[in-house]
Amino acid sequence: MKFVIKQLPLVCLLLLSRVATGQVSVFACEPEWAALAQEIGGKHVSASSATTGMQDVHHIQARPSLIAKLRQADLLVCTGAGLESGWLPVLQRRANNPAVQTGAAGYMEATQYLKLLDRPLQVDRAAGDVHAQGNPHIQLDPRNYPPIAQAMAGRLAEIDPQHAGDYEAGLSDFLQRWAAAIDGWQVQAQPLQGVQVVVHHDSWPYLADWLGLQRVGTLEPKPGVPPTSAHLSKLLQQLQEHAAAAIIRSPYQNAKAADWLSQRTGLPIVVLPSTVGGNAEAQDLFGLFSDILQRLLAITS
């Protein structure tokens, strides 16, 4: 009883924030987490994303609605591992919502539930924009979703215990459909095993790891820094030695570098959605991976 009285203001706050809509309000940093919350929570959840599939998540433009939405959010879901470090802390500070501050039950980082690729052995400042915790672009390996989905269902149940059973059911339904989808994709993706590609910059290691794609070159060795002529001539030389099948870039990456290389080598350019909403076909998590596979398979056939 004492505990209840002590925590009463907090409980009231939690209740109040949800009374307004009757739904758990999920604020996702990236569209893939909003899509995942919707898959698990269904009608009990209203999810929105701070960024879209057509933009570079490292930078966002401040809009009043972003602060307003985070003020009312019950759960904040981000990738973490430094991906949003340029804007999330200021946004959290401006929203001033205790429920979603770092460390609260209403804040989760997807990368905490996975082992990240490209984790540097030593953090060396000279190596450029390396993420000390590893590569944060985890959304492109479907095998990464189940542990994150489990954690998210747990958080939703904690925030909205009334519907804990529905979240549990939503989770197991999603996991079942997802496992079946992965099986299908992996059969489809057999021909991609060992296919060699040039990437715009290192945002595709998880996709490559899942499909067995081999990266034979990177157009922009350090993100944000234009390639030097020495790098480009080395890249052309590399491509003469190992013939690649395609150049991969995402919709928001500058087309010029890929076009330049394509003109000199005759390699096709494949623009892959890097998350949900990255193109007209990738409207949910299932559509995202189906579309990526179709576009990649088109170059091998």
Next chain:
Amino acid sequence: MTLDGLDPAILGPAMAAGLLVLATHVPLGREVLRRGIIFIDLAIAQIAGVGVLAAHVMHLSDNALVLQLVAYGAALTGAILLYGCERKWPAVQEAIIGSAFVVSASVGVLLLSGNPQAGEHLKELLVGQILWVDYPQLLHVAVIYVVVLLVWQLLRVEQSRLLFYLLFAITVTASVQLVGVYLVFASLIIPALAVRSCVTGAAWLGLLAGTAGYAAGLLLSALLDLPSGAVIVLSLTVLAVVVSRACAAWARSNTQRV
């Protein structure tokens, strides 16, 4: 159309930042326009940014206070150099300022090629976003601006070019971190342009047009859910056109009466 963003807790600090920036930039901007050196704010901001990058390369950047001192130090050094150029080659000062901008921006790119991580900090410095501002952050800028305005009024800066350059460097280094380069340029030049042909009360009309521009821009960006900085630049421009037309009409009717 959304009403969510119409929250004083969201728009209040941004509007306060706008008023602070206008209080210093409208008088400075009229001076800048009079001297024909409109790109000086871009050059100074870029030089401050290069100072910060250099601090990163030299691993001096872990302390926020040190970083600020480096930024202000670089901006003041740049201002003194530009002042020297103005004394020596007054006829080509605008060209020199433009060149200083591209040279410092290029030096920045070269420094970045060895240390891309510093790019984030450069962006933080040059691309301040007005909505991220909160009241504690405004406090130190307010203190700096009060000192700048007092010096400006008491020492009659129009008389001393060196003092003008120094005050300008301090003001712009503070404001780009608050609202970003676009809004700094817009707050400096657009109200000043608007009141160019106003016969009386030009200083107040400039402040009024600027304030209305910020208020309208913030409200529109909240209602239409658009990035605030860009909407404010456009609304400032619309109000500037209105004010300058009104002033011109007023001047015409006065001459007719005489």
